[in-house]
Amino acid sequence: MENAEKQDDKAVQECPKVDDTSERAVCVEGAPAAQGISAVAVLWTFGKCLGALLPVYLAGYYRVSTGLLVCGMMVYTGWKHAREAKEARLRSAIMLLDDDEDGVEAKVSRLKRELPAWVNFPDVEKVEWLNKVLQQVWPFVGQYLEKLLVETIAPSIRASSAHLQTLTFTKVDMGNKAMKVVGIKAHTENDKRQVLLDLYISFVGNVEINVEVKRYFCKAGVKGMQLNGMMRVILEPLIGDVPIVGAVTMFFIQRPKLDINWTGLTNLLDIPGLNVMSDSMIMDAIASFLVLPNRLVVPLVPGLHVAQLRSPLPRGVVRIHLIEAQNLAAKDNYVKGVMAGLSDPYAILRVGPQTFTSKHYDNTDAPKWGEIYEVIVHEVPGQELEVEVYDKDTDQDDFLGRVKLDLGIVKKSIAVDDWFTLKDTPSGKIHFRLEWLKLLPNTDQLEQVLSKNSSVTSKTADPPSSAILVLYLDKAEALPMKKGSKEPNPMVQLSVQDVTRESKTCYTTVNPEWEEAFTFFIQDPRNQDIDIQVKDADRVQSLGSLSIPLSRLLSNSGLSLDQWFQLEKAGPASRVYIHAVLRVLWLDEERISAAEASSKLEEAASKQLPLLTAPHSSFASEGLLRIHLLAGQNLVPKDNLMGGMVKGKSDPYVNINIGGETFTSCVVKSNLNPSWNEMYEVVLSQLPGQELHLEVFDKDMDVKDDFMGRLKINLQDIIKSQYTDQWYTLSDVKSGRVHLVLEWLQTSSHSNHVDQVLDFLSRQSYQNKAIPTAALLFLFIEQADGLPVKKSGKDPKVGAEIRLDKQSRKTTVCDRTTSPKWNEAFCFLVRDPREDILVIKLSHTWTLPIGSLVIPLRELLSEPELVLDQWFHLDGGLPDSQVLLRAQLKMLVPAKCPVPKEATAVKAPADPPAAPKTLETAVKSSSVDPPPVETLLPSVLVTDEEEVKATHVQTEEEEEEEEQVPVVPLPPHTSPDISFASEGMLRIVLLEAQSLVAKDKLMGGMMKGGKSDPYAKITVGQTEFKSSVVKENLSPVWNEMYEVVLRAQPGHEVQVELFDKDMDSDDFLGRITVSLADIISSQFSDQWYNLNEVKSGRVRLILEWVPTVSHHAALDRVLQLRSLHTFTNKALPTAALLYVYVERAHSLPLKKSGKEPRPAVELKLGKTSHKTKVCERSRDPEWKEAVYFLVQNPTEETLMLKVSSAWEQPLCSLLLPLEQLLSEPQLLLDKWMNLDGAPAESQILLRTELKILDSKLTDVPQPSGAEEPEPEFKAVMEDYKPPQPDPAPETEAEEEAEVVHGSAPAAELEEDFEQYSEPAAEEDHVKPVIDSKGGGLQDLVQATVTSLPDEPAEVLPPNTTPQHDFATEGLLRILVLEARSLVAKDNLMGGMVKGKSDPYLNVTVGKSTFKSHVIKENLNPTWNEMYEVVLKADSADQIYVEGFDKDLDSDDFLGRFSVNLKDVIRSQYIDQWFAMNDVKSGRVHLILEWVPATSDPSRLPQILQLQSLQKYQNNTVLSAALLFVHLERAHSLPLKKSGKEPKAGAEIAVGQTAFKTKVCERTSSPEWNESFCFSLKNPKDDMLIVKLSSGWEQPMGSVVVPVRSLVSEDGLVLDQWLPLDGAGPNSQILLRAELKVLDSKLVDLMQSGSLPSPSGNGQIRLSLRHHGKLSVTVHECRELLPQSKDGVDSYVSLMLLPDKSKSTKKKTGVKKKVLDPNFSESFDFDLSLEEARQRRLCASVKNSSSFRGPDVIGQVQINLAEVNLASGVTQWFTLKDEAE
16 A cells, blocks of 8 residues: 555656646546647537536526526536546546555565565455455456346336336446455454454445436446445354355444445436435445344255344343433524524434434533433444434534444443543533343343332333343244135234334245344333234235233243244134244343443553453353273174185274364274274364264275274264263164263363362273363463563564463464453363463564463362453563463263262151262263173272371361261152153054055056055154055055154154055055144044045044043043954053153162172063163162153053162062052152162152043044944943934935044033943943844844743853862973083084084973073083973973084084972972083083962062062063963853854963963853963963954954952952953853962072072182281182083182282182182281272182183172271172183
C-alpha cells in the first residue's frame, strides 16, 4: 500500500494543480494533453452551451416559474456531481488496486529475500494463494452468473408480469477484477468441535450488467460495484468421516459496506437521497439471509439438523439497564439562537438487527430513563452494542452522540456498571449497567431467578425474563386438504403470551418442511404455554393447532422436547415435528464485584489486566479412552504351505485408528489365537460420528500384509457403557474375533483417591510397556504482561513452550508486544501428579529466553477442584513480568479401581447388619465371553495404618484415628434409573391373507392355475419372527401369535413381508409397514392391510399394545381369557411382566480360600435366565442392573437368584414366589432380603415390580372362512352371554365387515362377564351349552340325544388300581469327575516318541448310554459331567465304563471297568477312584449315588438350592423329584366329526419329556392302564399335560395339572377323575399322579461345605505366620498329577514376589515316587510385617526328574496382604497351572 500511495502522489505531482476531483482523477489516469484546437471540440462546446440556454428560453417562452427551473438545475447539478465523484472513486480504486498488486508483489519478493522462512503473522494472515485461485476462476464465475441470469432469472421475470415479457439481459460482464480476501483470522480459543474463520472481503469490480425492456424502450444497468466487509465462516460439526466437515455456515456480523454505480434509467438512483435509499434496500436484502442472526448454511452430509445449524442456541443474553445521561449537548435554541435551551433526549440501542428506542424526556440535559432491555448475543467476540442519543424535534432529530461497546467484555466481566463518554459530540456521557446472563440447561436456579426478577423495577412495561425459548420448527405430515381437495399452502404461527412469530409459507403440499427457528423471552415458564397454529397462506383456514405447556419442558432432562406432536382439529394422522429448547437465564453474581467490574471496564479503555482467565465453554471437556487389546481367537490362516495344499497359520498384528491416532500392536508369530495384552490411550472429545476402526493383518516379509478382518465400534456406544469387556467378531472374513477392553475413564475433581489409583495402576503390566495415565492436565494460557523488551529496544515476538515430562507443546508466536495474548488450550497426560512438574518457557521467536515458570502438580492436589487460575510471576524476567493461565487437573478413576465409597446421608434400615470396614466400588463389565488372559489382578485395599507406617509422615495418634473407618449407612431402598420398568408389550396375531400373487407357475408359466407357498416375516426393531409355510395356498390361514417387549421410541415400525417358499430363492409377495406410534395410540386394531409393491394381496393382523396395570384385580380374568386362546405356533399369551432391579449386596460370605468373592448374580424365572456383570473382589458388591421376564402365571412361578463368585463357587441364593408380590401394594417389593445358604447378615437389595397385562384380545380370533369353535371350547365365554340367534350375513360385504370389526367391545364384555359369572359360580358343575349357531344334522343329533329315555348310570371306580410295583423306581446319579495316568495312544514318528491321547468315556447302564466330551491331548483329563437314569430298585444291571482315544479313523481302547448296581444301591453313595482294566495304567474318579425318593417335601428347598450351586460341563441340572403317573381310563369322550367313536390315545408330557400310550379300539370310554415316570428339575414350575386325540390326529380334550398342586396333597399323591378341557361336559379321565422328592446326600455335603469337585493338579497344605520373621511351613501335598507309572519325584519351591533374589528363594527336599508326599519343613524369611504384606508367596510343586514330565506340576500364589499373619493360618491350597 505504501508503494501504491507513493506512485499515486507522484502521479498527482506530475499533473496540473486543479481543484476539481474528477479532473484530478482523469489526470491520475494518465491521459495525454491535447495538442492544438479541434473543430469538433468547438462545435461540441457550442452545442453544450446552446443546450444549457435552451431550458431558460423555453421557461421564459412558456412563463414557467423561475424557481422551478432553478430547482431542476440544482437537482441536475447535484446528480452530476455525485455521479462524477462516484466514477472518480471507482477509477481511483481500480487504479490503486492495480498499483497495490504490483507494489505488494515487489515488496513481498524483496521481503522474501530479507526475512527467514519461519516468520509468519499469526493474527490476521494474508492468503495470496486464495486470491490467485479466485482470480483464476473468476471468468468462469462470470460465465456461470451470465448463464444463471439469461437462462433462469430472465425467464422467471418475464413470466411474472405481462409488462416485462420483453425483458432481456443485453450484457452480463463480471469484469476482470476478482473478489479478494484481504485477510483471514482463525479463532482457536473457541469450541474445539468447530473451525471458526473471519474472512475480510474486498470487491472493487468493474461489473457491467445491462437490462432492456424493449416494449417500453427502457434501459437500465449497473456499471461498477464496491463491497467491503468481514464474513465469518464456521465449519461445524467436525465428524470422523469424509468430508470431515458436516456443514459450512457463513454470515456477516456487521453489515458490509456497499456502493453501486447505476446506469441508464437507474441513474435516477444516483440522485442524492435516492442513492442512500437504494443501497440500503439492497443491503436489507443481503442482510435478510447473510447478516446475523441470519446465516447461510450449506450442509455437506445428510441427516443434519439444518435448522439448528442455521439458528444455534445463543451464546448468552445481555440485560441492558439504561439508567441515565449527563451533560448532553443543548440543541433546542430560541430566538434564532440568541437564547440557549436544552434538548429532548432519547436513545436508540442496537445489537445486530435488534433495535430498541427509549422514551424521550423534554427539556433536559440529564435524563433518567431507568429502562431495561434484553438482547440475544449470537457471536462473541464480534457483536457490539451501539447506542446513539438524539434530540427529539418536530422535523429532523438532532444527533447528540454515540458509543460502542464490545459485548465480549460483558461476557468476561459478567457485569459492567459504568459511565461511557459519548463520541462525535462536544459533551455528554451515558450510564449503563450491562449483565451477562448464562443459559442454564436445568431448573436448579429457576426459583431464585423468579424471586430476584420480581424485585426488579423498570419503567418498561415487561418485567425481566427468567428464560429464553428456542423453537425449531422442522416439518409436518399429513395436513388436511383445502376445500375442493386442493393441497394447502401451509404456514405456522407460533405464539408465547403476547409475542407471535410466523414461519415461511410452503406452497401446495400436505407435508411441508420449514426448518426454521424462533426465539422467545419467557417471564415465567411455569405458567406460560406455546400456542401453535398451522394455517393456510390466507391466514383464514386452520389446518391444525397445538398447545404445549412450558411446564412440560421443565420436567424433561435438558429442558428440551424433540418429537412429533399430534395436531388438534386436523386429520387423524396430522402431526408436526418440533424441537423445543428452554434455557434459564442466570446471572452469576458470585463472580461479580465492584472491583472486578471496574477492572474489566478499564481493561477495554486503559489496558488493565483481568483477574481470571476466560476459556471457552468446551475447555477441559475432553476425556480419555483406554483401549486394552487382549487376544484373538480363530483367526484366518494366511500362511499356507506347499502352494496352499496344507493350511498353515498366520503372524497376526492389529492396527487401531481413532481420532486421528493410529496404534499398531506387536506381531505374534505363527498363531491363530494370539495373545497381545497391549494398552493404548487417546484423548478425545465427545463429538458424534467418531468410530474406533480395528484391522487385523498377517505380517509378511515380501508381499503386502494379508487382511484378516476388521471391525468398527461407535465412540458414543463406548462412552454410554463407560466400560466394555467383550469379544468382537471380525467382519469381511470367514472367522475370527478379538478380545477388547474399552474404557471411557470417568474423571474426578478431587484428590482423595490419588494414592489408591496410583497403587492400582502400578500393578498393571502390559506387553508394550505402556504406563496407564493417572490424570489429565488441561492448561489454558491466556496472556502475559510486563515482558522485557529486546536489547535493540524493540518489543519481542513472544511464544510460549509448555513441557510436562516428555510432552511438549508450543503456542503461536504473537506480533511484537510486551503483553501478548494467546488464548490457547492444551491437554497433557499425567502419569503421577505427585511427581510431575509443569514447565512454561517464554521466548522471542524460540531463540531469546524471556522468562519461565515452574509449577509442581502436587500444588494442584491441594487446590479446590484441583484448579489454579491466576497470574504467575515469571522467573528470569522483569519484576512485573507475569503470565495469566489456568491449570486444571482431572483425576482418572478406572472402573476396576477399588476406591473407597464416600459416606451418604441416607438413613440406614431399622436393623442393618454391621457394615464392613472396607468397601469396594462395583465395577461395570459386560463381558460376553470370559477373557483368556487375566490382566487385572485382584485389588486389596491397604489399611490406613499401613499407609502411615509406609510413608512415615504421621504420628501414632493419627494412625489410631485413621484406623477407625466410619460405618457407612446402607440405603433402605433401591434407586433405579428413571427408565426402569418403562418397557411395554406389543402383541401381534398373524391371522390370514387373501388374494396373494401366484408365483409357482405351471409348465413354465404357459398354463394358469399356479399357486404359492406363502410365509410371513415380521420385523420389529432388532426382533424378527418367521411364520410357518402354508403349502399351495393363495389365501393362507396362519393364526400365529408373537410378542415382543420394547420401549416406545419415535421411528419404530412393524414391518410384515410375505414370501413364497422355493427351493432356491424365495419370491417376494408384498409388504406392509405400520408405525408403532399408531399402534400405541390406537391400543388395539384388527384389520386388513393391502400389500404394497405387488399387484394384489392383503393380510389380516391383530396389533395390540397391551396396557399394564399394577393391581391383581384383573389377574383372574387375564388367566381365564389366556386359557381360551390356542395358536398354531403353540404360543401362549403372556399374563404379566416382571421387572427386577438388582442394586447391591451386603456381607456376602468369603470363598473357601478365605478370599473375598468376585460376586455375580444369575436370575432365573422358568426357562429364562439373566446374568449380571462380575464385580471385583468385595463382600459388598454393587451391580445396579435391570432385567425383565415374561410371566405366564404369577400364581405358580418363582424367581430364583443365585449368587456365586465369578460363576465358579456358589455363595448363596434366594427364592421369591411371585405370588408374594400379588399381596403387595402396587405389586412392588423394594427392600433388603436375607440370602439362603449364607450367614444371617448376608443380604441383597433388589426391587421387583409386577405389571399385569390387561389385554383387550377377549374373543378368540377366527379367520374369515373358519367355522365357529366347538361349543365345549366356547363354554367358558358363553357362560356369561345369553344365547342369541345370529343369522348369517346376507351379503359378502356384511360378512367381511363382521370379520373386520370383530365382536362386542371389551367394556360390554366385562359387564356381561360380571353379570353372568356370579350365578354360574354358585352351581356345582358347568352345564353344557348348545351353540345356537349350529344347525342341520348337529341340531338333530342333539335333540335326539336329549329326547331318549335315561339309561342306568354306569358305575365308575373312584380311584386307580395300578400294579404293585408302581412308583418303586429310583434314580442313579453318576458324576464323572476326572482320570489319571491314561495310556498314550497318539504316538509320534512311528512310535519312537510317546505322545498323548484325546480321551472320552462311554457309560452304559441297562439300555441307557452316556458319552462324555473329548479332552484334547491329555492323559489326566478333567470332565466334571453328570448323568442320571431312572431304574428299578431290584435291577441286576451293571454300570459299564469304557475309555477311548478319539481318532480320525477308529478310536483306540483306553480301558474299562464295571460296578455292580446292587453295591451302589446298598451303599447309597460311592466316591472312589476305579482302576482301568485290560490296559497297562489308568484310573477314573467317579461318584455313584443311588438317590432315595421320599414323600417328604421338606427337603425340596435345599435340593433346589443345591441345583443352583452345582454346575457341570455338560450343562445338566440335578433332578429334584420323580413324578409317577398312572393313566387308567377315560369316560364319555366326544364323538368324531364323522359321528364315529374315537380311537383314543393319550400323550403325557412334562417339560420337554413326553410319552404316548397305546391307541385303543373305537370307544368313548377307553382303558389304558399304563404307567410312566418323569424326572423333575423344579416341581414348582413344571406342569403335567395330558392330551387325548383320536389316532393322534383329531384332538379330543386335554387336562393340565400343575405339579406344585401335588405338594399340598396328602402323601404328594393325586388320584381321581379329572374333567377334560375342550371336550364334552361329561368327558373325564382317571389318573394317579405321585410325586417323590429325591433325598440326595449332596445336600448334606452342601451344608457342610464339602461338595465334590475335581482335584485338578493337586493340593498343598501350608502354614503362614509372622513372629518377628515370616515363617512358612510346607506340610504335605495330595493327589498330585502322576508324571510316570512310578509316580512323581516332587519337591516344593518357595519364592517371594516381586523379588527374585536368592534370599527370597527356598525349596524342600525331594520325595520320590509318591503322589501324596509329606514334607513337614519350615522356612524363615527376614522381613518385617509391613514388608511381608507387600509380597506374594509363590509355592510351586516341581518335578525333580523334569525329563520325564513337566518341570512345574502345579503352582499357587498367595497375596500375603490378604492373610492374617499375626495370628497365623494353616489351610489347603489348590494347585493351578503355571500360566494361571
